[in-house]
Amino acid sequence: xxxxxxxxxxxxxxxxxxxxxxxxxxxxxxxxxxxxxxxxxxxxxxxxxxxxxxxxxxxxxxxxxxxxxxxxxxxxxxxxxxxxxxxxxxxxxxxxxxxxxxxx
Amino acid sequence: xxxxxxxxxxxxxxxxxxxxxxxxxxxxxxxxxxxxxxxxxxxxxxxxxxxxxxxxxxxxxxxxxxxxxxxxxxxxxxxxxxxxxxxxxxxxxxxxxxxxxxxx
DNA sequence: ACCTCATATCAAAAAGATTTGATGTATGGT
DNA sequence: ACCATACATCAAATCTTTTTGATATGAGGT
Numbered sequence: 580x581x582x583x584x585x586x587x588x589x590x591x592x593x594x595x596x597x598x599x600x601x602x603x604x605x606x607x608x609x610x611x612x613x614x615x616x617x618x619x620x621x622x623x624x625x626x627x628x629x630x631x632x633x634x635x636x637x638x639x640x641x642x643x644x645x646x647x648x649x650x651x652x653x654x655x656x657x658x659x660x661x662x663x664x665x666x667x668x669x670x671x672x673x674x675x676x677x678x679x680x681x682x683x
Numbered sequence: 684x685x686x687x688x689x690x691x692x693x694x695x696x697x698x699x700x701x702x703x704x705x706x707x708x709x710x711x712x713x714x715x716x717x718x719x720x721x722x723x724x725x726x727x728x729x730x731x732x733x734x735x736x737x738x739x740x741x742x743x744x745x746x747x748x749x750x751x752x753x754x755x756x757x758x759x760x761x762x763x764x765x766x767x768x769x770x771x772x773x774x775x776x777x778x779x780x781x782x783x784x785x786x787x
Numbered sequence: 788a789c790c791t792c793a794t795a796t797c798a799a800a801a802a803g804a805t806t807t808g809a810t811g812t813a814t815g816g817t
Numbered sequence: 818a819c820c821a822t823a824c825a826t827c828a829a830a831t832c833t834t835t836t837t838g839a840t841a842t843g844a845g846g847t
Contacts (some may be wrong), residue, residue, distance in 0.1 A: 584704045594695040594772065596835080600688040603772050609779040615793065626836060628795055633834095639773055647793045647844050655704040658773040665769055667699065668707050669743055669762040700805080717824065730806055732825055737804095751814050751823045 590661050593637035598622055599630050603653070606640065610652040630677060638659075684724075691772060694722035694765050702726055702736050707757070714756040721740065 588657055598620065603648050605616055631651060634640040638657035643650045692767055702724065735755060736782055738744040742761035747754045764787045 581701070584701045585773055588699050588701065591698040593835090594769070595692050597685070597688045597692060600691055600772065605781065607774065607776050609701075609775065623837065624794070625796080625838075629835075632795085632805095634691060643842095649794065653775055655774055658728065658770075659824090661719045661773065662766065662769060663767060665698070669757055669765065670711065671713065671757050674709050675711065696804090702805090718822095727807065729808075729826080730822070733805075737826085753824065 583664075589665060590637045590639065592658055593634050593639055596630065596633075598626075602627075602630060602634065602651075603639070606651060606653045606678055610643075612645075612648040612650045616649070616651065671678050693767055694741045694768060696742065697738050697743055700734065700737075702730075703738055705732075706734060706738060706755075707743070708732075710755060710757045714754050715752045716752040718752070748752065 594603075601620055602616055605611055605619060613624075613627060613631065616631075617624065620627065624628070629641070631640070631649075634651070635642055638660060639654060640651050640655045640657065643652070690746065695764070698707075705724060706720055709715055709723060717728075717731060717735060720735075722730065726734070735753075737745070738755070739746055742764060743758060744755050745758045746763065749758070
């Protein structure tokens with residue numbers, strides 16, 4: 580249970596930063612290497628590297644090494660996991676009680 | 684565009700804190716007032732109030748005043764919005780290019 | 788072997804989020 | 818009117834995340 584919360588926090592934290600959202604938006608048009616991503620962003624090299632790590636750790640993005648370059652792309656399995664988690668966290672249980680009994 | 688990112692950050696930030704995730708879990712079993720939520724949590728009164736504000740601001744939770752009590756519940760429209768946003772942020776564009784041209 | 792380029796890691800500073808305790812506000816009971 | 822209860826708000830302290838600049842690593846090219 581608490582494990583699940585740690586994982587949820589890791590995934591959704593990836594989505595809480597404007598720089599990372601901008602990166603995701605870039606990756607929507609296909610795989611990109613770090614240098615290309617950086618060109619369109621106001622981040623230093625080490626800053627981008629940090630954000631890419633957060634994105635990869637969340638599972639939403641995967642990386643692929645090719646020579647000197649690291650290529651990043653959206654992970655569809657990461658997306659599915661995140662969607663399923665979000666749904667699980669915010670869907671009421673079937674036997675949910677409509678009103679709180681506390682004021683009666 | 685940047686507006687959308689601010690909103691996304693607000694929504695997903697709500698899901699990044701273990702206390703708030705515990706609150707959501709409680710609300711899955713139905714509407715609850717603050718005092719009931721607090722009973723099962725290690726938070727002070729003002730701390731809970733802060734977290735409930737974050738959750739309400741995200742749209743994932745709605746509140747209803749009844750006399751002295753504030754009742755909180757999961758918002759299905761908030762859930763739908765969050766799901767749609769998550770999907771939009773992490774789905775590749777149809778014409779996405781499989782490989783980055785940077786190393787060629 | 789040496790140099791350069793692409794990226795990762797580290798540590799300190801800066802910015803942001805959360806906790807805590809005190810105080811404010813609104814409601815209902817007497 | 819006064820008091821108690823249920824929350825909300827505020828400000829200071831604390832904790833976490835992000836930024837920044839310096840240094841490290843690892844792959845090619847010469």
